[in-house]
Amino acid sequence: MRTEITNQINDDVASLSEVYLTQGPDAVDVAISQRLALSPLSRAGAHYRFEDQGGLPRSGDLSAAITQSSKLTDPTIVQSTNFGSLTLRATVFQGGETLIVARENSAIRKAAWVQLRNTLIGLVALIALAALIAVRATGSLRQRIGQMNDTLDHVGKGHLDARLPETGQEDELGALASHINGMIGRAERLLNLRKRVTDQVAHEMRSPLTRLDAALLKAQSNTRADPALAKARAELKSSLRLLDGLLDVSSAEAQQGDRRNLEPVDLAELGANMVELFEPVAELRGQHLVLEARAKAVVDAAPAQIGRLISNLIDNALKYADPNTDIIISIDTLGNKAVLSVANQGPQILGELRSEIFTPFFRHPDMAEKQGHGLGLALCRSIALRHDGTLDITPNPHLTIFTLTLPLTEQS
Template identity: 35%
Template structure:
């Protein structure tokens, strides 16, 4: 089976063409040597000597060399093509197994570290990435279904109760208000998903311009000052007075606002939330620190996934999209986002390179 595929492969045909070209060149060289030798002997010895024995010996030697070259070239072509076709068949077999059974199959490596091993390794890494993305899609789908079920169930219950109850203007007004609030929550969730997708496709780089990151941070602190006072949390801003950066003002404002909002909500009641903005290594660094319970180290790589929540029951307010938006904004601006232990609490850092625009 493999030999038949080898003989039908385009690689084998290319090898035959190369061998034929090489053979013509060798034949031309051998002919030149043959006739050149005869001419040389004729000039030195003359015609009185019988050259038949000498000529026959040269012809036999050249025929033997030509036959040997032909056999070796054919054998090399078959072996090389067979090896290539064999590796391609491994990839094809794994591809068929993946299509039939799932993404758990991987292309075997031979440990030769040649170009075929590198191709197989790259394909395996691509399969790993696809499997990870498929898992994330499934998780997002499950979380969306769960988060939509609760408000939709509440709305249906209210409407069913109102349908069977006599009309009452105050009760109807309250019902309409609660239903609108639930619909706003659902629409807000889809708006957040759409916005994150838009950011991840880099569709908003046209709004990039020179900005003062410290000014944006100051506006966010001013906006959330009242919310912090309601829970007796001290919200403060420190660092450099002016930090130049290139980016999208609205997206940066939303990202910083999400981080400050999370710090106020999840920080210790009556605690401290500090926003620090300064120049660093030719770029910019902004950090938001609180003194709450923080995030366990083993979960810090997961909190930027969509709909991920530390509280797995999913009955606390929020939809788990805030940090996903922060991560998307950071990637769009070529920034690095890191979670650190604030002992106690959590510190989130956004570090922008000297050239922030992608």
């Protein structure tokens, strides 16, 4: 602070000396008057006294009593009644005039604190701006990563038509999004190729197997009861059911997006019919079907396909539920969606099994001994997608819950 005061006084002395040498003493009077006209904060507590050769004052606001102790070279600190603590310095011009320049020590300190305060305010503003930019950048980053996670989650659930939005940003995340879309596209093409091959094989094999079954039936009718022929026909019928299942899945997938031949279907009414149909089977297994229709839910659907979807879900629940337990079929609405769920107490479907269980031929590892080909749930999801709906497993620590969501009709 002391060094800053000394530098200001020396600069002021040098400046006024230059005015004296180039323009004369009258110009010094004018310059001092101009300096004193500034606000105290702007001139940082500057005070002056300009005397002629005889010591009489020409201009300035300092008294003779204050300036008597000033030195010609070194700054001197004095106490003033009017201005408080001052640091001042004197110089004598070649014409014999004396110039005394002073600074208020408190004013310099105040100006320094103001400068420090402004610097701190600027620093805080800069930090706030940097924080705002960081928050916006982080928010954008979180949003883009969230989109990636959502898309990959959809892909994991079997929706291979999901793609990340193309933002056009040429950065690392943009390149990653492009690679992810390319990977999903290649996976979709490979699965579609596998599906076409499977569908073609199923279609080509069904006719010869049907003819073979007719031949076995004819041979069986022409001979005495032959267990080998009966077993062969049973195996053949199982293969035909497998091929029919594959063709049903293929047909439902081929109809995705096709809204023709759909009609209003009341899920509560359809659910009641299904409960009535399966109740005798449930009683034989010591189980009980419970229908909870909480709202009227009418959807545009192909009745046969939706009926098959619900019957498959109930049949699976009966097959895998623990004995002497309830199987709950609930129907409700959520916004513009109809929600049907089938819940049972049985083997838990956890982790990756939640998406894999909808894959054709997948069997629950704990239930491999159960009869079936693993096509029922694949067909159910294909039917749901055909109706612009979803079929997923709802996480629950105690129950296995399959939830079907379909758009309500516009009249609902």
